[in-house]
Amino acid sequence: MDYNYLKEIDGKRLHDPLMMPKTMNTSTSSRIWVQGPIIVGAGPSGLAVAACLKQRGIPSLILERANCLASLWQLKTYDRLRLHLPKHLCQLPHMPFPLDFPTYPTKQQFVAYLESYAQSFNIEPDYNTTVLSAEFDHSCNFWRMKTSKVGLKIEESVSIEYVCQWLVVASGENAEEVKPDFEGMDEFRGPIIHTSHYKSGDPFRDKRVLVVGCGNSGMEICLDLCNYNARPSLVVRDTLHVLPQEMLGRSTFGVSMWLLKWLPMRLVDSFLLLVSRLTIGDTDRLGLYRPKIGPLELKKKTGKTPVLDVGTLAKIRNGSIKVFPGVKRFTSHAIEFVDGKLEDFDAIILATGYKNNIPTWLKDNVLFSKKDGHSKKPFPEGWKGENGLYSVGFAKRGLLGTSMDAERVAEDIELQWNLKDSKTMESADQVSESY
Numbered sequence: 001m002d003y004n005y006l007k008e009i010d011g012k013r014l015h016d017p018l019m020m021p022k023t024m025n026t027s028t029s030s031r032i033w034v035q036g037p038i039i040v041g042a043g044p045s046g047l048a049v050a051a052c053l054k055q056r057g058i059p060s061l062i063l064e065r066a067n068c069l070a071s072l073w074q075l076k077t078y079d080r081l082r083l084h085l086p087k088h089l090c091q092l093p094h095m096p097f098p099l100d101f102p103t104y105p106t107k108q109q110f111v112a113y114l115e116s117y118a119q120s121f122n123i124e125p126d127y128n129t130t131v132l133s134a135e136f137d138h139s140c141n142f143w144r145m146k147t148s149k150v151g152l153k154i155e156e157s158v159s160i161e162y163v164c165q166w167l168v169v170a171s172g173e174n175a176e177e178v179k180p181d182f183e184g185m186d187e188f189r190g191p192i193i194h195t196s197h198y199k200s201g202d203p204f205r206d207k208r209v210l211v212v213g214c215g216n217s218g219m220e221i222c223l224d225l226c227n228y229n230a231r232p233s234l235v236v237r238d239t240l241h242v243l244p245q246e247m248l249g250r251s252t253f254g255v256s257m258w259l260l261k262w263l264p265m266r267l268v269d270s271f272l273l274l275v276s277r278l279t280i281g282d283t284d285r286l287g288l289y290r291p292k293i294g295p296l297e298l299k300k301k302t303g304k305t306p307v308l309d310v311g312t313l314a315k316i317r318n319g320s321i322k323v324f325p326g327v328k329r330f331t332s333h334a335i336e337f338v339d340g341k342l343e344d345f346d347a348i349i350l351a352t353g354y355k356n357n358i359p360t361w362l363k364d365n366v367l368f369s370k371k372d373g374h375s376k377k378p379f380p381e382g383w384k385g386e387n388g389l390y391s392v393g394f395a396k397r398g399l400l401g402t403s404m405d406a407e408r409v410a411e412d413i414e415l416q417w418n419l420k421d422s423k424t425m426e427s428a429d430q431v432s433e434s435y
């Protein structure tokens, strides 16, 4: 099997300062005062808020750990990925998608859109800069942020301390891979990769591949593996809602939003489940058991997103994809499942999702939970914290949530920006002098 592409990913990882052995670093340090807001992350959320601020005449600085914008989309997603939601629900503020883009743009089209978005608003993120910590300094009323910037030569890194009045967290809900630790995992002889390293089914032709996790990525990767003549199986540990991507000729998400304007959530859920039953059939019969509460209510209560079927169910139904319950343990060549079945596999793909990395670098007790970095305030309140702290893209509402947050944050900073007086500048001068 050709796993060369995995080496390429490891090569990219070498450029991640957090992964670098300390002895490789020759570091220098400096401090910079930034007049406008500092934004952490150059994904869609960071770009959106920078653009909204720019529209209001407020300069900002984006710090991004990767060497490109939208690194999640460019470096960590599979080739066949398209937006799961229609483009009009995913566009960023002040710039629609090009008219000739399809309803569900490909990831390449989405990245091209984001690049031209950054260009249109003259946004130039500071790449290769990882924010290591951010803390509000009550003695001067500014945020102090410690960062590490990797130089052109891999062995060079520069520590810079940034000081600013406003800090916008846009580091994403999907900043770090979640990798479960199963008994016997080290003994397994084949490759075990996370979906963030999966590009296509090409290296897995004719192989027995177990995909662990059945969110949108896991389901779609199973389909991709089928298209490359691999033999995929899917682990479905929990109950889940699978819905058709479209119903009545419109996106399921769009239909739900429209119905919610008129009907209570429970009724909309009943409608979604009825149409799903009529179009994609009874998923329980395929081993995909539905939760007791409806898809929208579940999303609201737990943040768990329903899976939108893009053709995987048909492959499960015709036997091309096998479904297994939870994993109990790994052996050198097989997986034992919780129902006692033992099955041989050549490779494992962990579609076990992502988590945010806020608790590792942000010192804050108000806006984000210390435990998991989730927003403490319910939607739509989660965009504003204390002491000039803001967040964009943490409402568990995808790119639509991002656009709403970005507008609100820019509007709120604008009010303070206009009130900004010589006092702020004096304090800034004092901070600079204290260095």
Ligand SMILES: Cc1cc2nc3c(=O)[nH]c(=O)nc-3n(C[C@H](O)[C@H](O)[C@H](O)COP(=O)(O)OP(=O)(O)OC[C@H]3O[C@@H](n4cnc5c(N)ncnc54)[C@H](O)[C@@H]3O)c2cc1C
Pocket (backbone or CB within 6 Å): 040, 041, 042, 043, 044, 045, 046, 063, 064, 065, 066, 069, 070, 071, 072, 073, 077, 081, 082, 083, 084, 085, 090, 129, 130, 131, 132, 170, 171, 172, 173, 174, 175, 217, 357, 361, 392, 393, 394, 397, 398, 399, 400, 402
């Ligand atoms: C496979 C997949 C498909 C998806 N499809 C859709 C879809 O169709 N529609 C939708 O609405 N949503 C979708 N999503 C959700 C997706 O998370 C959002 O679309 C979008 O990427 C969120 O943008 P963001 O800027 O908030 O986060 P990200 O895109 O994750 O960007 C955050 C950026 O912050 C950087 N960063 C993180 N920590 C630090 C640090 N300490 N210092 C400096 N930089 C840092 C990261 O490198 C990254 O570039 C999908 C997600 C995945 C994984």
